Amino acid sequence: MSKRDFYEVLGLGKDASTEDIKKAYRKMARQYHPDVNKAADAEAKFKEVKEAYDVLSDDQKRAVYDQYGHVDPNQGGFGGGGFEGADFGGFGDIFDMFFGGGGRRSNPNAPKRGADLQYTMTIEFKEAVFGKEMDIQIPRTETCDDCSGSGAKRGTKPETCSVCKGTGQQEVVQNTAFGRIVNRRVCSTCNGQGKIVKEKCATCHGSGKLKKQRNIHLKIPAGVDDGAQLRVSGEGEAGTRGGPPGDLYVVIRVKSHEFFEREGDDIYCEVPLTFAQVALGDEIEVPTLTGKVKLKIPAGTQTGTYFRLKGKGVPRLRGYGQGDQHVKAVVVTPSNLSEEQKELLKEFAQQSGEHTHEKNQSFFDRMKKAFLGE
Template sequence: MAKRDYYEVLGLDKSASAQEIKRAYRKLARQYHPDINQEADAAEKFKEIGEAYEVLSDEQKRAQYDRFGFEGANQFGGGGDFQGGFGDIFDMFFGGGGRRQDPNAPRRGEDYQYVVDLDFMESVTGKTETIELEIEVECDTCMGSGAKPGTKPETCNRCGGSGVETVEQNTVLGRMVNQRPCSQCHGTGKTIKEKCSTCHGSGHVKKKQSVEVKIPAGIDNGQQIRLSGKGGPGVNGGPAGDLYVVIRVRAHEIFDRVDQHISMEMPVTFAQAALGAEIEVPTVHGNVSLKVPAGTQTGSKFRLRGKGMPSLRGGANGDQFVSVIVMTPKHMTDRQKELLREFEEISGESGVEEEHGMFQKMKKFFSH
């Protein structure tokens, strides 16, 4: 498969901001995650999205890519099988390094994901679903500190609260000075001498929580609903993450959905198709009458306007398309057979030839 432009992969213009790049990546990564998306090429698309984000989210790699294309991006470790940069190479040999965040800085909590299964008709009408989650919340005993009540965490005496320690190593390139997470506080910058008996020093406990999700009418399979602040708890006073509810819609026995439209096959008798009839057709909004004109053929398609799926944005409903299937009887009485033979004798090929050019073509073919 030909390599696609990174901006095209993320659905962005070259003028896209860093925030727009991040937002597009997160949306597409969730959509094509192999654990959620069962399409055959989901894993390949997921990898392609990650590769594009790796380059465009880095200012230096992006500048090189904008100027020199894929070759420019590869100079900085992007766009190939190896997904890192020079920093990752040094990490492999010397145990990590580079810029690190303040361990005491507020950090956003993790995003959670939950899958809700719906019947087809529930996706038409929408519903309110109550889901049960087991999430991490701040420990009430220690108020999130992780320390036994009456005590508090202390500044790590090994790293001085920075969360990192400096290590000197002799390498083939000479003496190297490197930083890595503090081996005593594991990068937190703090140590707890007496841990909370409830959370065992983590500052968080798991708790079951009920969350009400309003699923709108017209939602489609694979779409997701974002509940802001319903994810994992923030760290050091940071905001909570979000909860993403992924919708899976079960297939219906007669209705098929394509975007906002619904399609179905409707059987009719030979007499109804030949003579014309008014038949009752099921839709997701209830049964309706459909006039089948005389001479209707198998595969003829009729449109029922406004009988499709509701719009998530509040617009008009989609349409329903009805494909007619003319049923040929398998078991007939002697009288029915007699009448059909009489009909065949009376009709012959005269009317059929005039209306169906295919008969003329077939006669010409066999006459050679």
């Protein structure tokens, strides 16, 4: 049976680049590898794919193949010998290449950065506006002082694992009809650490770490808002094998205020005013974040009118200056009027041409007729 064209086997054209050939081989070898694919023809297809790759990935062999095809005039052809004695490498060798590992493995004894921590705290409205310095208690894992994180009893050291020789991995080699298969797995003797602690530290019991309450001085900047997150570098969990600690992230929750509301860097509030104040005008005192200020209410002010107090808002967290305070005028309708007050209001309404209760009644009668046809 004649052999298929090597380019056809890999699904490529003759102008394929070296990288194209490598990518195609990775994809198809992973698909037909005997360790993965249990189909009856998987072995034959894997053999065909590997033979095509062996030739096309070598510039000299490829050049000869492009000129003469499957018949190599110097070596008697490209057939047959590409598979025998091949080392499939199990999941530890060839699959490393599939997933970009290139056969390289991480050092189990390399320093490892500690985990980050998150802490949520609640502060008062004005503390968020003006900032605050305070101490907080954070439970976290720290390096054991007695063994300096090694986990070994004071005066001793961890020993290199005799099984994996410090690599943290074991190799199991199997000779099969398809070639030599090498599987790598985590060393069961040292659990992938590469070292064994024979005499454990009495303080941390061999873990190299301890749970402690850490006192941290925190500076809350002026202008911080609800939901803000502050990063405190190096105050997270301790690293492993001399690695740096993680970071601490403090999430800020701000309590609401009984009088003020905040939108960004601006403050909003409402002030109650009487009918006389808005009709005649007045000068009132308005609370701000820094104390009371005087505000002029012009005659004829309508309820819902906003007045702006420039620079009386929240300090800008990322910039200069402050926001503003917006004061909303709310006219309060008097209740429990005396008879004298009622008469005065009626007289005022008549003189100003406003509808009295009787006139309003006729207006509602007209509305009722319009909508109900009465």
